[in-house]
Amino acid sequence: MRDVASERDVDSRSTVNERVVTLDVNGRTYTLRLDTRVTLLDALRDRLGLVGTKKGCDQGACGACTVHLDGRRVLSCLTLAAQAEGREITTIEGLTGADGPHPVQRAFMEHDGFQCGFCTPGQIMSAVALMAEGRAGSDEEIREYMSGNICRCGAYPNIVAAIRAVASGGGHDAHL
């Protein structure tokens, strides 16, 4: 399936080093003509309008840009868009299911796991992956493996509480 955004993008920008890249994002396929320097983060934000993924440093040091590539967390600012071709990309926009927000999203609201909310999409993508990695066994483990995601507002204890609640919740919430 091609997207409206891609039609516009394929022909509107002329630069020196370009290539056509096909990206599979949240279950949709987009074909873009991209400057080869464009990162996955910028492709998502500037070309596809998926601005839920945030840029906090563009240097791989803050975690705000965390997305999933084939279910594993990566920093989209350190990934070129072209490198993500042929892989399944999930962003914060793709996390909400048909039955509403993901359990981790709900837990972040319940435990006030954010303040300004800017780090939150990255925190949540990291948290979901963390559980899939089996790294949410204890508070210590959660703190350690969530330390690639800076929260300058300092919501850390609430982020830990939110993840702990989902990881130990059993029943519906434990189903990830």
Added chain:
Amino acid sequence: MSTVESRPLIGEGISRVDGPRKVTGAAPYPMDFSVPGQAYGTLVQSTIAAGRIVRMHTDEAAHSPGVVTVLTHENALEVGTGPASVLGASPPAPLRNDRIVHHGQHIAFVVAETPEQATAAARLVRADYEAAEPLLDLQDPRAEHLHDPWGMDHSRGDAAAALESAEVTLHSTYLTADNTNNPLGLFATLAVWDGDTLTVHDTSQWPSMVRASLAMAFGIPESSVRVLVPYVGGGFGAGLRAWPHVILTAMAARMTKRPVKLVLTRPQMFTSIGHRPSGVQWLSVGIRRDGELVALDHRSLSSLSMEDNDFEPFSSGTAFAYQCPNVITRDEQAKLNIAVPTSMRAPAEAQGNFALESALDELSYTLGIDPVELRLRNHTDVDPRNGLPWSGKAILECYEIGARRFGWSDRNPEPRSMRDGNWLVGYGMASAMFPYFAQPCMAEATVNRDGSAFVRSAATDIGTGTYTVMAQLSAEELGLPLEKVRFDLGDSDMPDSMMAGGSGLTGALGNAVHDACRRLVRSFVDLVRDDADSPLMGISPHDVECSDGRIHLMGCPDRGESYVDILARHGTPQLSATGSSTPPDAKEIGLSLAGAYGAKFVEVRVDPDLGLVRVARVVSAIDGGRILNEKTARSQIIGGTVGGIGMALLEDTVTDPRTGRIANGTFADYLVAVNADVPELDVVFVGEPDRGTPTGTKGVGEVGLVGIAPAITNAVYHATGKRIRSLPITLDTLL
């Protein structure tokens, strides 16, 4: 209507109303906005700290693919300077001349079709400089000093004589490093001109001020400028001013006749939007053997840039923190070739309190008096500057409840006496406060025919919970369920608000919302004054209260009617009222306006072989007056605590002493606290609604940070016997 007294001290901890948008990525921050046809700007910054530009080389950049224009001081539009605010003169206009006053100063602005093209072209811009020797050292005798720049120096009694004759004296020097606000959201500006009207999306904590600055810069009326900022990716003070890059983006948009968008890079966030200035403080304390303070002499020198202002009276809090008859406080600022400092969470008080609370801890050991007891002995219920009672100061309760929750009585007073395996264990505490601050504020409240309410003000929610607590407050005032109330903000076209800063917004805006809602109810009552069909006919607006979407006679829910019925019967689609608040006058109300208070208790673990310090536990007992929402208020305190841990253990903006370049201007090099640095944090709210204002609230944005650094260094002393007087603590000082 309901009164302050009848309300609970601690409001319901409901989840944020903006939570659903934030957890799904749907909350739009300034960097998330784009408009068709926009071009992208990139800043070029100076690579010397002092001197002048001899020549700019822009040809290569201008001919680089996709470049629209390259602006320098040679071709920039001349713009006016914005208005002064409570934080001082407006930042200097950008690209005015060839003068360089700090490393990282904006010297060119490249506009191109794509961000990649703009970034690539910016690398091709070169400057020839005539470099001068920069002044970079705070204690450089050549630096010009500003004395008492804020008129807050204080003197009472005779501190010099009292020090001379005191039974015990302490003379200490304290150093605090430059810290950088570093909100996670990169600051962004998108400027769109339509003829002579300007719309700007901008990362700001104070849209009304950005509007005024842009209007003055371009010589257009304020009504022609609209500043939008529905979400802010943090600020911590960095968004309190209309920075040069904001003006520059609007200038580029005007000159290119294109919408222009700029997103700062993380390194540019270190030089473009302020930082907490480094400082040196000299504190002399005279005290009796029984622990009663007789003299305090507190002086500070902090760093300032060459061409700008920063409100940073480090020692001012010492004038009223404790009962003491002889006090002198003196602040100076040294003009250096550094990027402009600015308010960063708990400005001045974070540093001044570190000195004072460290000194008291040191004296507690000298005198053999428990640190909490020493503070109790010097407590004052009146403001020693004017003799007026505080409008609210429950610090005694903070000490008591905080100490109990922490288990302070388990502390062995002997330094280096407590261990856990190889770890040295230390308990430390400190008092905290953040002074009262407020500015005039306005809000507008509307009730619609369907019984829903819409309340708005040009405020911002920087993560503090403004959207949520103001909706709660409005719902309470209007007697509506929260789901029926929408609070909107972040648009300079709304009624003027004060800044989201200085812990002032919740109080000032809350009081304006309170006023707007009361006026609105009054206009409903006025509407039915002569309405024979209304059960409220003839009732005075003073005798009504609101609940369940109805206005009714006080204490008599049956005698009244709903907003919906009143509006329907009168064929009115909606009623609105505007309310305002102004800071009360202390003399008039006979109370000295109090800010928030707190007592902080910290347990640290120190590895004696590595010098490693870990914060194991923190208890913060806080008097924040009436707390509107326990959940968001607690988050403010834990956020401040995390900032305090960073200040104590990690944060240090390092400037190269030769070039003036910031040497660690990235998140990889400038360390902030991460999840693994932060233990479980205990927060408890105590006290009573503040008596100084109608809603009884005090802001809690800053008090969470204050006192954490000295509580940590005091705990480190207790663990190791080593007194730290310089922040941040580095490993080598503990080996």
